[in-house]
Amino acid sequence: MDNLKEIIEALIFISVEPLTAEKMKEVLTDVPEPDIAQALQELVTRYESADGAIRIIQTAGGYVFSTKPAYDPYVRRLLQIERKKKLSSQALETLSAVAYHQPVTQSEISAIRSVDSTYALHTLLENKLIKIVGRKEAPGRPLLYRTTEKFLTYFGLNAIEDLPSEEELRKLMQEENS
């Protein structure tokens, strides 16, 4: 197919949520998988190296259009947003603890942080960055929390494996200690 790249471009364009490779395969049934992957890669590179304001980012297991950082001030002006809301340091710390220990209970998180984390978890639940996935088979059957797909998109991660690795963390800790 000559215009495979353009077809994929159209599919991503109309998708508001990240479009997964599986979905593309469903549409392009007669195209071999490696061809799709290659066309995708070329498409991403093309946008990245072009002068335009748009790029394709890979996030939460799919592909989606986004603006390039240089246009942030203008977009915000249009949307009348002074500044994107950031997570509080408490919420972020709690979220990191969930991300690295999931599935995890409230009391486990509180123990890791040595601070009661009920409120922070509540905020994160409300922002849909974490979700309840069940109960732990332990006394009291406490709720278990996991990070969501929105968590991945929020931080621009493609999968949970893309979280900073043990090595990266250790490097940072050493830098801070010295």
Next chain:
Amino acid sequence: MIATEIESTSTPGPEAGYQVKLQVFEGPLDLLLFLIKKKKIDIRDIPIAVITREYLDYLSRKERLNLDREAEFLLMAALLIHIKSQMLLPREQPLEPDIDPRKELVDRLVDFQKIKAASTLLREKEDEMSHIWKRTVLTAPLPEEDLDLIEVSLFDLAESFFTLMKRKQSENQRVIKGKEISMADKMNEIVAVLRARGVLDFLDYLDAQETLEEALISFFCLLELIKARLIVAIQEQLFHTIKVWPRKDAAPA
């Protein structure tokens, strides 16, 4: 939470001026890590006596802390003293490294340090992402031109609220352990929800509150926010549900 002034630097520069950096300790582990770093102590070999003294000094220097948090800080102080006493107890054989009474604390500290490092890296990613926009972020803004909108009066709001109260009451809920909710927290929550979603269904929101008390407070907060002209309550058509929007001309908080 306790805050201390770590450094106040007057950075030279045209617009920098005088800067005061505040270090906030979220919890006891945070404070311990700070003291360990300050004293340049090896985390694997903490002189418990030294660090305990520093820690207690620190606590006593601070005046009244938030009581909840104080308990957490004191618990750690107790743990430190406990570890120290374990190490002082006479033993027939010297301690083996794997039954070092400090081990559990060190493990917790290392794990916490890891989480802090992860937070730092995630914060960087959050920052990167904050300059990137996807098409999803466009939530429906407040329809301005639509003249059919009816800005509702206090009585309309109160009426829907009483309907809800009746409904809630009939649920025959019992609160076993009340939780304290402050107006300020609730207002922040409402503003945050509005920022995220752009619009909020008045009744649904109150209905989603866990307890009657929380619903009541939410109601007062909504009134307060309307009074402060930060949000506006609108009924799209007669007998339709009342919706709450952030006011466009409101000063960004």
